[in-house]
Amino acid sequence: MVDDRPIVQAVEVSKSYGSGVKTWALRGVDFRIEAGEFVAIVGASGSGKSTLLNVLGALDRPSSGRIFIDGVDTSRLDDTALAAVRGDAIGFVFQFHYLLSEFTILENALMPLWIRSERPKPEHVDWVKELLHRVGLGDRLKSRPGELSGGQQQRAAIVRALANRPKLILADEPTGNLDSQNGAMVFDLLTELNGELGTAFMLVTHDDRLAQRARRIVAMGDGMIVADYEVDLVEAEALAARG
């Protein structure tokens, strides 16, 4: 039987900050990501992109509404169970690599396995090593993050996000801190891994040129989804005109 459940589904999700005067970052968002999708989220700053990402990844709890990850209603889970779901189903990539400076590249990439189990299976460790080779870091396994270039660091962070073989990678401006050449390289890598591993990717980006290469684009404004479409159905000019 083919599992056609969405990997992550948001139902009527709202998120507000502040206790007195409330700022609404999300206003009743309905959203779903299917297995293997490659989604770019665009929008002005403060439009709620990052908040949506954090809430979908169970890094943050919504103020109202529900998030289903792999069909599990996360509002019913306590923090420990939520951490487990997050560790198993989802990987995060951020604007900055956030590799732990005291550990080697290999150790950083293995960190999600270690968090799940103190003795990860050898085949899982081998798979992470293969991935590091795949992204061109095969000769840097023993290096510290500080010895790597920005692009290399971000590639290591991507491998780390993939270490537990999650169904979805949530990436918040993964190329935001890189020059355009390295940014394009990292973006290419994400699309390639999406094809090779079948992992779904959802990334927030400011770079419209990169966003246009995603298969699905979600535009946000003022805490709501204002547009959600498949790229090959839309003409590039129309997107450019929208700004």
Added chain:
Amino acid sequence: MSHGQTELTVGAVAVGVLLVVFLSSLINGLQVGLVEDVVGSIPHVTIEAATPGAKPLWQVPGRSCNAVTCLEKISTRSKRIEDWERIRSAVLRMPAVKAVSPAVEGDGMVTRGAKTVGARIVGVIPDEQARVVSLKNRIVEGDFFSVDEQNVAIGNKMATDLGVRPGSSVRVTSNQGVTQTYRVAAIFDFGVEQANESTVYVGLHSAQAMFKIGKDVTTLNVRGKRMFDANSIAEQVRGITHLTVTSWMESNLSFLDTLRMQNTAAGVIQAMTLLASAFGVASVMIVFVVQKSKDIGILKSMGATSWQIRRIFILEGLGVGLGGALIGSGIGTGLCYLAKSLVIPGQMFGGKQATIVPMQFDMTYVLIASVVAMAMGLLSSVVPAHRAAKLDPVEAIRRG
């Protein structure tokens, strides 16, 4: 933790442990020395014939002075324990008692040529007396054990005053008017001026003859197995006799108070030291949590639970405690032994060769300080660990 922070926290704990080990050894060394100086040369408990108060003469049979001011002459009533052998064996049967030595004590004087000094004449059986008071390292010259009916031991101050040396002869006169000539067999230094100036040890039978008390004694000196059992021994002895019983603790109350105050002061200093170290460790670790908040956030994004984060910091605290305990007790022990080896030539303290700082080292201090250090590391990690565990990953990553 990052460079410097680990060293700093381990160092803070190590200094705390070091101070506790060193201070404990020092304070204990001081006390053992002091107690040995004060108590070593006196019996733990003395049993004496009750000294009757001077009675008005109209109460004394055969006397006829009715004036209130007419009092019996004290010295005419001899102070003696007649059934001392029975009491001695009863006291010896008490489990806390180590030895009992009979003695005859009385006043008199010692003469050498034209020089005369007042004296406290103490008649003892040397072997038995040596079991009751510590004579080790207190005999300056000669042999105390040859004290008998012809030989005496005198204090070094009396020897100087009279100008005598071992082998010289002196005349000892009791307040009962009996005089006998003795040879000086030994010179002692009890570290107490009064004893060194006036005490003269003679054989028990000699003293009995000089004070005309036949086969009786005036005093039974008792040594307990532990010096701080003296009060309970005295209490037991009072249960079996109406004689006057005094423990060293009763006659040295202010000294004991001083010891107690010293202990309290030392305890306060040590507790403060450990507290200061604990605050130092805790504050460094809180800074560490702030510095590492984005790492903590990222670990949480990878599915690390609050408990896993908490555990990192608690293990860190334990590690700091363990490291500090090892280093601190190592250096502390070393310092104790170093201090012990620095002696002051020719000076005695507590019946031993005096050192610049009197140290009494005990593994117990190391154990206690180490356990406390571990507890300290653990406790000082609780607040930082809690802060780390409660960190909101979104906030941590955004601010990072």
